[in-house]
Amino acid sequence: MRLAVIPGDGIGPEVVSEALKVLGEVVPNAETTSYDLGASRWHSTGELLPESVLGELAEHDAILLGAVGDPSVPSGILERGLLLRLRFELDHHVNLRPGRLYPGVQGPLADPGEIDMVVVREGTEGPYAGNGGLLRKDTEHEIATEVSLNTAFGIRRVVSDAFRRANERPRKHLTLVHKTNVLEHSGSLWSRIVEEVSLEYPEVSVAYSHVDAATIHMVTDPSRFDVIVTDNLFGDIITDLAAAVTGGIGLAASGNLDISGRNPSMFEPVHGSAPDIAGQNVADPTATVLSVSLLLDHLGEKEAARRIEASVAFDLATRDQASPGTTTAIGDRLAALVSSNAAPRPAL
Amino acid sequence: MRLAVIPGDGIGPEVVSEALKVLGEVVPNAETTSYDLGASRWHSTGELLPESVLGELAEHDAILLGAVGDPSVPSGILERGLLLRLRFELDHHVNLRPGRLYPGVQGPLADPGEIDMVVVREGTEGPYAGNGGLLRKDTEHEIATEVSLNTAFGIRRVVSDAFRRANERPRKHLTLVHKTNVLEHSGSLWSRIVEEVSLEYPEVSVAYSHVDAATIHMVTDPSRFDVIVTDNLFGDIITDLAAAVTGGIGLAASGNLDISGRNPSMFEPVHGSAPDIAGQNVADPTATVLSVSLLLDHLGEKEAARRIEASVAFDLATRDQASPGTTTAIGDRLAALVSSNAAPRPAL
Ligand SMILES: CC(C)[C@H](C(=O)O)[C@@H](O)C(=O)O
Ligand SMILES: CC(C)[C@H](C(=O)O)[C@@H](O)C(=O)O
Numbered sequence: 001m002r003l004a005v006i007p008g009d010g011i012g013p014e015v016v017s018e019a020l021k022v023l024g025e026v027v028p029n030a031e032t033t034s035y036d037l038g039a040s041r042w043h044s045t046g047e048l049l050p051e052s053v054l055g056e057l058a059e060h061d062a063i064l065l066g067a068v069g070d071p072s073v074p075s076g077i078l079e080r081g082l083l084l085r086l087r088f089e090l091d092h093h094v095n096l097r098p099g100r101l102y103p104g105v106q107g108p109l110a111d112p113g114e115i116d117m118v119v120v121r122e123g124t125e126g127p128y129a130g131n132g133g134l135l136r137k138d139t140e141h142e143i144a145t146e147v148s149l150n151t152a153f154g155i156r157r158v159v160s161d162a163f164r165r166a167n168e169r170p171r172k173h174l175t176l177v178h179k180t181n182v183l184e185h186s187g188s189l190w191s192r193i194v195e196e197v198s199l200e201y202p203e204v205s206v207a208y209s210h211v212d213a214a215t216i217h218m219v220t221d222p223s224r225f226d227v228i229v230t231d232n233l234f235g236d237i238i239t240d241l242a243a244a245v246t247g248g249i250g251l252a253a254s255g256n257l258d259i260s261g262r263n264p265s266m267f268e269p270v271h272g273s274a275p276d277i278a279g280q281n282v283a284d285p286t287a288t289v290l291s292v293s294l295l296l297d298h299l300g301e302k303e304a305a306r307r308i309e310a311s312v313a314f315d316l317a318t319r320d321q322a323s324p325g326t327t328t329a330i331g332d333r334l335a336a337l338v339s340s341n342a343a344p345r346p347a348l
Numbered sequence: 349m350r351l352a353v354i355p356g357d358g359i360g361p362e363v364v365s366e367a368l369k370v371l372g373e374v375v376p377n378a379e380t381t382s383y384d385l386g387a388s389r390w391h392s393t394g395e396l397l398p399e400s401v402l403g404e405l406a407e408h409d410a411i412l413l414g415a416v417g418d419p420s421v422p423s424g425i426l427e428r429g430l431l432l433r434l435r436f437e438l439d440h441h442v443n444l445r446p447g448r449l450y451p452g453v454q455g456p457l458a459d460p461g462e463i464d465m466v467v468v469r470e471g472t473e474g475p476y477a478g479n480g481g482l483l484r485k486d487t488e489h490e491i492a493t494e495v496s497l498n499t500a501f502g503i504r505r506v507v508s509d510a511f512r513r514a515n516e517r518p519r520k521h522l523t524l525v526h527k528t529n530v531l532e533h534s535g536s537l538w539s540r541i542v543e544e545v546s547l548e549y550p551e552v553s554v555a556y557s558h559v560d561a562a563t564i565h566m567v568t569d570p571s572r573f574d575v576i577v578t579d580n581l582f583g584d585i586i587t588d589l590a591a592a593v594t595g596g597i598g599l600a601a602s603g604n605l606d607i608s609g610r611n612p613s614m615f616e617p618v619h620g621s622a623p624d625i626a627g628q629n630v631a632d633p634t635a636t637v638l639s640v641s642l643l644l645d646h647l648g649e650k651e652a653a654r655r656i657e658a659s660v661a662f663d664l665a666t667r668d669q670a671s672p673g674t675t676t677a678i679g680d681r682l683a684a685l686v687s688s689n690a691a692p693r694p695a696l
Contacts, residue, residue, distance in 0.1 A: 110457060182428070238563075243564070
């Protein structure tokens with residue numbers, strides 16, 4: 001297993017190092033190569049993602065990213081020049097974001113019920129296509145456009161993936177989240193494709209929710225969601241909300257997948273580089289460890305993936321929530337749990 | 349005071365009738381004219397918003413709308429043909445949505461803190477402009493576009509309104525919610541205009557939040573928000589979430605304002621027509637009563653507006669939350685409170 005690692009900025013290197021510690025317990029012979037990308041590289045060289053680095057990244061089985069970003073870099077530079085560029089260049093069309101409320105974790109909801117959902121967010125089109133512009137800049141008559149681009153090809157591969165996942169889950173339920181009553185054209189395309197693909201999955205029940213209503217359900221009745229499939233921007237919004245109601249972005253993992261397997265997929269915690277707490281050994285590496293579990297699952301190492309997830313679940317259920325320990329202490333605990341195989345298997 | 353009333357479908361007529369009862373206590377001589385628009389009119393005549401009706405509506409001081417919609421009408425027809433058409437034709441550029449957690453109301457958050465925000469949502473442009481289309485429909489190569497249109501003119505008038513409101517509130521704080529790191533062009537225009545207008549309001553402190561992060565704050569730290577100014581689509585999403593965390597859309601009021609005063613503004617509860625509970629005298633008219641309070645405030649009847657809001661606050665603090673009473677009982681209670689002027693004034 002050849003992994004490219006992008007530790008990044010802020011707490012990125014710290015959480016990645018713990019995640020690799022845990023990975024070492026299940027895949028001792030993984031080869032890792034580290035790539036220096038992010039705010040510090042941009043400051044020192046002006047480079048965001050050199051072609052040569054992109055080429056090297058593409059030769060790995062998967063990529064693990066910590067976090068990039070720093071207040072010293074103008075907003076948008078790293079996002080568009082590095083993070084989104086990776087998603088587009090490596091055709092990461094499925095942005096996979098599980099949202100599970102683990103026992104022992106106290107989220108912001110008074111009565112959350114059971115939460116166990118997976119959001120399949122489209123990753124390479126919609127309003128993220130970078131298509132738009134300014135006219136008559138800096139005048140009274142300035143106009144800015146942003147064009148959401150949606151293709152049958154792009155939507156179908158993501159919707160198919162979401163149905164496949166729903167079909168493998170006990171509840172076999174899929175919700176399309178969109179805003180079809182206003183975004184008539186893209187809404188029509190998404191709806192028709194969901195309807196078409198649903199014919200191949202007669203056992204999967206299908207629901208629809210407008211994105212505004214979905215945010216209400218996310219806080220009043222999140223248990224209703226099993227698999228959600230949605231557009232790039234709506235997915236961006238509701239996965240942050242899903243992370244919040246399941247205990248915060250400190251626990252949320254994500255995968256940027258090229259389902260075709262042509263390019264390596266990339267795994268990363270949903271949280272950012274948190275420069276305010278960097279270097280203090282206080283960041284929680286759990287989301288990055290869970291991202292490694294997603295990575296292993298994607299590479300077919302199902303058993304190893306489950307062992308890591310079960311260890312995390314066990315640790316979350318038993319840790320002192322108020323003071324879960326230092327970054328390295330949590331990493332050590334998780335590594336020990338994984339190696340001892342002590343954590344009970346999750347009920348599937 | 350000449351009011352046009354659109355009772356609409358489902359519970360619309362029921363909640364509107366209670367709201368007018370309450371209005372009658374503070375403005376006994378209001379002239380109201382009822383307009384039959386919505387699902388039932390569309391079914392019987394195929395009409396959504398005839399030009400003649402639009403012309404008549406435009407001659408009133410304000411419009412009160414209950415709710416329109418029915419499952420028998422295909423999604424999008426009434427939204428685009430009636431609701432959004434009214435907003436566009438009457439230039440309702442400020443979509444005003446207060447989000448306040450009243451004492452006594454139990455929302456979904458375990459520890460909400462004090463919530464008292466106002467969202468100023470742009471109402472006439474952005475992705476709602478209806479600009480987009482389909483190419484190669486029903487083929488493998490189909491493409492759908494949606495164009496977000498953003499003008500300096502359109503943004504400035506909304507941002508100015510938001511600053512004016514922030515400047516009049518005790519905390520004098522304004523948050524721009526957008527997605528500037530991805531939506532480069534519209535994000536740049538919104539950011540520059542907020543910066544420009546902020547120079548006229550040196551006492552208002554300004555913050556920025558990406559829309560995804562804003563949904564997190566809305567459930568983990570909603571007290572941070574005072575006035576939010578945002579784009580049409582982001583506003584649609586976060587106001588539903590704000591309504592959810594302040595006790596549900598059953599309590600959320602809204603105003604669609606033409607700040608210039610050229611056209612009548614329209615006031616409506618955020619909730620829909622709820623056909624499942626229509627005709628049973630069980631719908632809570634509180635959101636519609638609060639919409640009347642917004643209406644009066646907009647027409648300069650500040651004292652009457654405050655009396656209604658104080659009565660609602662008093663009733664919410666003292667009502668049996670589990671069984672607040674029938675639609676008419678709640679209306680009667682609120683009307684009595686307003687007329688007796690018994691409710692204590694809210695601390696301002
Ligand atoms: C950093 C930003 C470009 C990114 C996005 O909008 O997709 C982030 O919010 C995410 O969800 O991964
Ligand atoms: C009904 C729909 C068109 C509308 C919107 O999207 O604006 C609604 O959700 C709202 O928030 O008023």
